[in-house]
Amino acid sequence: MDELKEYYRNALRARIEALESARKSYLNDDADALDTIRRIAHSLKGSGGTYGFPEVSEAAGKVEEAPDDSVHPALTELLGILREIAASEEDAQKKILIVEDDIELAHLLQVKLKSEQRQIIAVATAEEAKSVLQNEHLSLVILDLILPDYDGRNLLIEIREENATANLPVIITTAKCNPHIQSECYALGADAFFEKPFDPDALGAAVADKIHRTEAQKVAANKDALTGLPNRSGFVDIFEHSRRLALRQQSPLSIAMLDIDRFKLVNDTYGHNMGDQVLQTTAEIVTNSFRQSDILARWGGEEFIALFPDTDIKGAVKALEKALEQLRNYTFQSGGESFTVTFSAGVTEAEKDLDLQAQVARADQLLYAAKESGRNRVISDISPVEDRTNKIFLAEDDELIASVVKHRLEKAEFEVDHYTDGLNAYNAAKNGGNYSLYILDVKMPGMDGFELLQNIREMPKAKNIPIVMLTSMGSEKDVVRGFSLGADDYILKPFSPSELISRVNRLVNKS
Numbered sequence: 005m006d007e008l009k010e011y012y013r014n015a016l017r018a019r020i021e022a023l024e025s026a027r028k029s030y031l032n033d034d035a036d037a038l039d040t041i042r043r044i045a046h047s048l049k050g051s052g053g054t055y056g057f058p059e060v061s062e063a064a065g066k067v068e069e070a071p072d073d074s075v076h077p078a079l080t081e082l083l084g085i086l087r088e089i090a091a092s093e094e095d096a097q098k099k100i101l102i103v104e105d106d107i108e109l110a111h112l113l114q115v116k117l118k119s120e121q122r123q124i125i126a127v128a129t130a131e132e133a134k135s136v137l138q139n140e141h142l143s144l145v146i147l148d149l150i151l152p153d154y155d156g157r158n159l160l161i162e163i164r165e166e167n168a169t170a171n172l173p174v175i176i177t178t179a180k181c182n183p184h185i186q187s188e189c190y191a192l193g194a195d196a197f198f199e200k201p202f203d204p205d206a207l208g209a210a211v212a213d214k215i216h217r218t219e220a221q222k223v224a225a226n227k228d229a230l231t232g233l234p235n236r237s238g239f240v241d242i243f244e245h246s247r248r249l250a251l252r253q254q255s256p257l258s259i260a261m262l263d264i265d266r267f268k269l270v271n272d273t274y275g276h277n278m279g280d281q282v283l284q285t286t287a288e289i290v291t292n293s294f295r296q297s298d299i300l301a302r303w304g305g306e307e308f309i310a311l312f313p314d315t316d317i318k319g320a321v322k323a324l325e326k327a328l329e330q331l332r333n334y335t336f337q338s339g340g341e342s343f344t345v346t347f348s349a350g351v352t353e354a355e356k357d358l359d360l361q362a363q364v365a366r367a368d369q370l371l372y373a374a375k376e377s378g379r380n381r382v383i384s385d386i387s388p389v390e391d392r393t394n395k396i397f398l399a400e401d402d403e404l405i406a407s408v409v410k411h412r413l414e415k416a417e418f419e420v421d422h423y424t425d426g427l428n429a430y431n432a433a434k435n436g437g438n439y440s441l442y443i444l445d446v447k448m449p450g451m452d453g454f455e456l457l458q459n460i461r462e463m464p465k466a467k468n469i470p471i472v473m474l475t476s477m478g479s480e481k482d483v484v485r486g487f488s489l490g491a492d493d494y495i496l497k498p499f500s501p502s503e504l505i506s507r508v509n510r511l512v513n514k515s
Contacts (some may be wrong), residue, residue: 009264012055014219016090017212019044021398023083025205030076037304041079042068048082051096059085063353064257090121098215102126103133103159104177105152109200113146117211130154137169137366139252141245148206149178149185157192161190164193164315168244171222173214176205177202228302230280239301243360246299246313251356258312258320260351261367262290265379265468267306270345272296273487282336282345288335290347293327300397310349317384320351332380341355341488347467348374351384378438395419395437396508399429400445400474401454405497409443413508426451438471441511446475446482454489461490472510474499 023044029037045067052060063082070078073304100117104110105128114124125140127133130151149156156176164168173197176189186197196210226238235244243259250257255467264270264286271279283306290308291300299311299390312320322415328347335342350370354363366385374383400406401424410420421436423429427450435440442460446453453473460466473486483494493507 011053012057013090014216016086017218018082018209019048020086020090021205021209021212023079023086025203025209027079027083037185038072038075038084041075041276045079045082048086057089060089060116074188079492083356091442093403097121097123099123099125100211100215101133101136101140101142101145101158102146103130103145103151105150105320106148112204113207116208128152128158130156133159137163137166139248141248142169142172143210143218144173144175146177146211147174149176149180149189157189160189160194168241171218173218175207175210175214177207222369230311231284231302233287233291233308234299234301236301236303236309237427239299239303239311240346240360242299242301243311243363246311246355248354250313250354253314255314256316257354258315258317258351259354259363259367260310260320260382261303261364262308262310262324262347262349262350262370263371263375264306265346265348265375267472269492270343274341274343278336278338285334286331286345286347287335289331290327294323298323301482308347309367317351317386320353321382321384324349324351328380328382343378343488343490346380348379349382351382353385395421395439397433397436397439397442398422398431399424399426399443399448401425401448405445405511407502409504412505416505418511425449426453427455430456430459433466434463438465441508442466442469442471443508444471444473446473446486454485457486457489457491472507472511 005215010337023041026037026040026044030041045064048117049061049062049068052058052064060082062086063078067075067077067082096437098121100122102110102113102124104113104126107128110126110128114126117412118124125136125187127136127152130153133147138147147156147160150358151159156178160174160176163172163174173195175198176194177198177200178185179200181199189197195214198207198210201350226234226241228235246257249255260423264282265281267282270282283302287300287302291311294300297313298315301309309318310324312323315323332344332346335344348371350367352363352366352370370383370385374381377383394417396408398409398416398420400409400422403424406424410422413420421432421439423432426448429444429448430451444453444456448456457471457473460471470492471490472493472495473491474495474497475482486494492511495504495507
């Protein structure tokens with residue numbers, strides 16, 4: 005509902021401008037103006053309550069139903085309500101650039117368009133305009149065609165050729181009233197065309213409408229439908245704006261790549277609907293743990309990207325570790341089973357002279373290092389990276405099978421610690437070193453494989469290390485039980501040694 009209200013607030017500006025213009029005409033005895041007022045009031049009456057503003061519907065209804073001689077006081081009341089709602093907009097100020105060398109006309113436009121929610125920047129030359137376009141995040145440009153140092157049409161072409169301003173609304177104003185010039189401007193990308201002299205109220209309504217429609221389209225195009233986060237396209241805009249700001253303020257800017265650990269296993273075990281829920285919940289948990297100024301976006305699949313304005317690497321790592329801890333503590337439920345997820349992240353400080361692709365590549369390298377060193381962690385340019393263990397834990401009481409498994413694993417350059425008793429295996433796992441993978445037989449003396457699996461999963465150092473179960477049982481009930489206790493894979497006896505090595509490599513190297 006908050007998003008709907010924000011959308012409605014933005015849309016009100018054009019309605020306010022149109023009603024103001026119609027009111028002036030009505031006071032000058034323009035018969036058509038009354039019809040305009042009632043039509044707009046009728047539209048507001050129907051939409052106000054829908055978007056959460058019943059007071060708008062009530063006031064608009066009074067205007068629509070008022071006798072002709074009582075419309076003005078009802079309209080005054082309605083406009084007061086609309087202005088109050090529009091003024092409560094929480095968005096950042098909309099910046100409008102006026103490129104006009106006529107000082108008087110530029111002043112008139114500034115007075116007409118200025119409000120608490122708008123910042124008006126007026127310049128007289130194309131050179132000044134280019135500087136503003138490069139350094140400011142604008143919502144709209146009003147461009148005169150005849151400038152002392154440039155043809156406005158050429159500036160329009162340059163605006164449309166730059167990625168950062170390609171979709172920026174541009175309204176042309178000119179004393180050149182030749183029809184082919186108007187057609188040319190539209191062909192070059194103008195959004196509206198006003199011949200001088202023009203009605204300031206009409207121009208004001210056009211400005212409000214263009215800003216609203218552009219903002220609404222940008223929100224829709226730049227939002228990920230599943231998580232509600234900015235998508236890759238939306239993040240590109242956010243990054244460019246944040247980088248320009250960091251350059252001006254000489255402040256740090258950190259960027260991070262995040263990836264949900266073993267997300268494919270979630271989809272394979274619990275289904276894609278559950279996978280979608282994991283993505284949504286992860287996005288919500290991480291976003292809620294961030295500061296309001298920090299940005300999380302969905303980069304694609306189970307991968308996210310984060311931006312930390314005015315934050316060095318240490319601050320970004322701290323923010324991500326806080327988010328990771330909160331995600332670790334969240335329990336997902338699926339069909340009576342529960343499970344947890346984690347993420348790995350790579351963090352770097354954005355270099356001012358590198359493009360986004362280069363920044364992402366560096367953060368991605370660090371993300372890979374986090375995966376390689378065990379997942380469930382945050383690695384940065386200044387983090388010590390732990391050496392990845394190449395040791396495998398094997399709990400198997402059948403000496404023949406254990407011998408085959410050890411032989412193939414050692415041939416694949418793994419070091420193997422082998423235990424034949426479940427209780428001894430548990431004590432060794434609890435008091436021993438780090439492992440890159442556990443292989444557990446289901447049926448063992450001392451402690452069976454399921455109990456051993458459960459105990460290992462409760463050890464912090466082994467919480468997210470892959471575990472493979474070996475079994476000759478193969479019942480669906482046992483397989484489900486193993487996965488519910490935290491197993492990553494099942495191998496049924498008898499098995500192919502090549503298949504075993506293939507699965508071990510897949511789990512150990514899985515990113």
